[in-house]
Amino acid sequence: MRRAWPLLQLAVPLLGLNALLTLVNPGPAPWPQLTARIAPELCIALLLAAAWAAWRGRLPPRLLRTLAAACTVLAVVRLAEITSAALYGRTLHIYWDGRHLGQVLADQGVARWQVLLGAGALVLACALLYRLLLALWHMLGSALAVRPLRRAALGASVLLLALFAAHGVQGLDRNRWFAGAVTPVLARQLALTALLLPRDAAAERLTPSPAWDSDLAGLHGADVLLLFSESYGVSTLDRPAQDAALAAPRAALADAIAASGRWAVSARVRSPTFAGGSWLAHGALLTGVDTRDPLDYELLLSSQRRTLVQHFGAHGWRTVGWMPGLQRDWPEGRFFGFDRIADARSIGYAGPLFGPARLPDQAAMALLHAQELAGPRPRAPRFVVFPTLDSHAPFRPLAPFVADWARLAGPAPYTAQQHAVALDEPVSLRAPVPAYVQSIAGTWAWLGDYLQRLAPPGLVAIVLGDHQAFPGVSGERAPWDVPVHVIAQDPLLRQRLLDLGFDAGLAPRGPVLADMHELTPLLLRAFAGSAVALPSPAAQQPVVATPPCSPACRPSPNTSPARS
Structure with a gap:
């Protein structure tokens, strides 16, 4: 011993x-x-x-x-x-x-x-x-x-x-x-x-905020749906196999938009993140501040910077953060200033999960419509921020499209057989492109049907990719670029967006229009009253290409709210 x-x-x-x-x-x-x-x-x-x-x-x-x-x-x-x-x-x-x-x-x-x-x-x-x-x-x-x-x-x-x-x-x-x-x-x-700790730390380090001088009169009190489409990058346009596979779904979405009496314009913007860290993209657009450095995002949350949510709220919109991917409390949400933050526990979904913590996007949209967008008029217009989940890696299992939207908002949105069939679909991160294409096409299918059949009159939809998918989908050394689409009815708004550098249709093939945080003031200018002067495309500053990021400088994937 x-x-x-x-x-x-x-x-x-x-x-x-x-x-x-x-x-x-x-x-x-x-x-x-x-x-x-x-x-x-x-x-x-x-x-x-x-x-x-x-x-x-x-x-x-x-x-x-x-x-x-x-x-x-x-x-x-x-x-x-x-x-x-x-x-x-x-x-x-x-x-x-x-x-x-x-x-x-x-x-x-x-x-x-x-x-x-x-x-x-x-x-x-x-x-x-x-x-x-x-x-x-x-x-x-x-x-x-x-x-x-x-x-x-x-x-x-x-x-x-x-x-x-x-x-x-x-x-x-x-x-x-x-x-x-x-x-x-x-x-x-x-x-x-x-x-x-320094009182002026945010002012010294962060990029300037937009002027926030837009009166939003160009929207005429319309509901605005800001849809952050998870992992929706320009690989869907630039990689021939993905472009070809999505050609028919893209055309079907365009037809549905036209049948709804709306038009679509599109552009490319540069995301502040790649293959993850969705919250950096959300923060960039919702504040107009560059959040490419994750530390800047954290500094932003500690500041008193104004947000796009607060700006809409100050002009009479009811602001809603529709977050079906949010599984836990999100105290940071107070910074953005939403009137309501609806997470996975409170949106009212009664159906089965399609994968760990994955609520189907179409069902989430059906609940959003029932609770916020289908109310009788007159009512306060809605400004809704909705980050999707279906196209989050590994992209499957995916819920099937359901034509009966009322059923999706009820107690039995999917049958046991539909759930079982979805769970049987193969999942592979070694060959992820087929599932990725399927997830993007599925988003376009329910979005087109919603716009054509249920959307409130005058609804303005902004569909924006948060970042490119991981290199297995987007390719090695892929750019950080994502598409943005604005879908609406007002022809004057369409012309303003075209004057700002957007392209007609759903397939922007031109150069990058702006960094994501620079898209915020562009949208505010387009949404302003007729007295606001718009710059010509020739007057816009070109975007300097961001070199591909090494794995060490990319933010770690994480389950943070509103994050991927």
């Missing part, structure tokens, strides 16, 4: 420290789980501690306290990170969430005494965690005083860090053995907080 005791002094604290630094939470419960992976930060700390012990013989109390405090911070940050991802589908932002925590708690009916009690419990928990980690480091320090154990710790930590650094070499995947590092998360949070 005496011989085994030093080995236990090394193994027990290492297992305990590693367990606290590698917790996971697959969700949706708030409770973390253990995982059989290695914390890279612990390998670094063990290497430093063993090297110090080899140099000085023992670890001094001050170093032990420092290591315990560092591990406490990392453990708390990891716990907050995994819990936030499990409950809200996004990273916890110290600055932004800290500013809005009080309002969130008030909305949940939490009393002040409960807040104080919870804060006290949190401080006590952190103190107890520190004492536990300090005890583990004292035990580990005693083990490192034994030369054979110290050499074993040095060798193991060097070997593990070399394995961590060799990620990608000869197909090595460190994610099989190592947990995600917490240090970059902490560093990003501190950098973001430092960036946001």
